Amino acid sequence: MAKPEARKLKRAALQSEAASQERALQAMQGPPGDAVATTASSSRAEANRSACDAGDESRTAPDEGHTAPDEGLVDKSGISMDDFTPPGSGACKFIGSLHSYSFSSKHTRERPPVPREPVDRKRLKRDTEPGCSGTSLGPDKGLAQSPPSSSLTATPQKPSQSPSAPPTDVTPKPATEAVQSEHSDASPMSINEVILSASGACKLIDSLHSYCFSARQNRSRACCLREQVEKKNGELRSLRQRVSRSDSQVRKLQEKLDELQRGSAPNPSSLPGPSREPPKMNPVVEPLSWMLGTWLSDPPGAGTFPTLQPFQYLEEVHISHVGQPMLNFSFNAFHPDTRKPMHRECGFIRLEPDTNKVAFVSAQNTGIVEVEEGEVNGQELCIASHSIARISFAKEPHVEQITRKFRLNSEGKLEQTVSMATTTQPMTQHLHITYKKVTP
C-alpha cells in the first residue's frame, strides 16, 4: 500500500523540480529586472534560509571556499554577499533563480510526509537533509557515504564528494534497501538521489556565484584600466598639443633668425661663395690686423677745439676685411645722453704691398671726403691729410688739414686722436677717444 504513495510523492517532487528548472531557464533567457528576477531574488533568500535551517550541517565545507548564509554574509576574504548580488545584476539574478530551483526541490522534499510513508524513509529524509553548501550532511554522516547523486537533471551522476569521503557501498542498510526498492519500481531517481541532486545543484550554483563574482571583479578591473588608459590618452593629447605649439614657436624663431641673417649678410652679388666661412685675410693688410674688430668707446670720447665748448661723445667702430688687400671701416658717433647720431664716416684703409705705407680714404656725413696717408709701425698708425674735398655748401669754417693717430695701447684698447686746422684755427687737437674691443 505504501509504494503507490511513495511513487506519487516522487513524481510530485520531480514535477516541482521540472517547474523550477523551467523557471531557471526563463530567468536565463528573459531580460534583467523582469518578474523572473524578482522571483530569483526572493528565492535566493529562501534558499539562504533553507541553508540556515540545516544548522551547523549547512556550513561551508572548508575546501569549497564559499560561505554559508548564516555566517554574517561575509566570507573569509571579507567580501560581503552584496558583492555577489549587485542591484540589477542579471548574472546573480540568474544564479539566484538556480537557487530557487534548488530550494523548490528541497521544499517539495520538506512537505509534510504522507501518513502512510514508511518510518524508515521519514527517518532517512530527516537525517540526510542537505544544506546548500552541499557537502555537509547529517551528524551521523549517513548520506556522505551514499551512492552517486544526480545533478540538475534526473540523470544520475557522481556526487561531489570530498576526497576523504568513504566509499559508497557503506550506505546504511535501510536506506539502501529503500533506494533499491524505488529503483525496482522503474522510478528515474531515488529520494537520496533527489536530495543529493539538490546538494550538487547548490554546489554548482555557488560555483556560479563564484564565477559571477570573479567576472565582476575582472569587469571592475577592466573599467579601472580603461579609465587609466583614457586619462593617459588625455595627457598624451595635451603633451602633443604642447609639443606642436613648441614646434610652431621654434619654426617662427628659426624664420626670424634666417631673416636677420639675410638682412645682415652682404649683398648676394658680392658673396664670395656658398660657404659662410669667414674670408681669409689678405696678407697685404696683415700689418693692420691689430685694428680689426668692433670697438666701442670706453670711456666716452672727448671733443675739443678753440672755438668749441668741450664735449663728449660715444662712438662705435667697425674695422673688417673681406679678403681683399684693404680694410673696411666705419665710425659712428652718438650723443652720450640722447644717443642721437652725430658725426659719421666710412671708408677704406689700404697698404702699399710690401711697404708700411698706408692710405686712409674717408667720406664723412659733413660733406667732406678726404685722403690721408702715413705709415704703420708696429701697432701704431700715423696719417695726415693728403687731399680734402667738400660739398659746395659745406659749413664754415672749413677744415684745411687733418692728422690722425691710431694705436693699440698696453691694455689692448684702441685709441684715436684727431687734430685739424681750419680756416680760422691752426692745427689743434679736436678729438681723443679710447675704444674697447667688443667682437673679434
Ligand code: HEM
Ligand atoms: C676727422 C673728422 C672731423 C673733422 C674733420 C671735423 C671738423 C670739424 C670742424 C671744421 C668743425 C667746426 C669748428 C669751428 O666751428 O670752429 C667741427 C665742429 C664740431 N665737431 Fe667735428 N670734425 C670731425 C669729427 C668729429 C667727430 C667725430 C665729432 C663727434 C661727435 C665731432 C663733433 C663736432 C662738434 C660737436 C662740433 C661743434 C658743432 C658743429 O660745428 O657742428 N667732430 N668739426
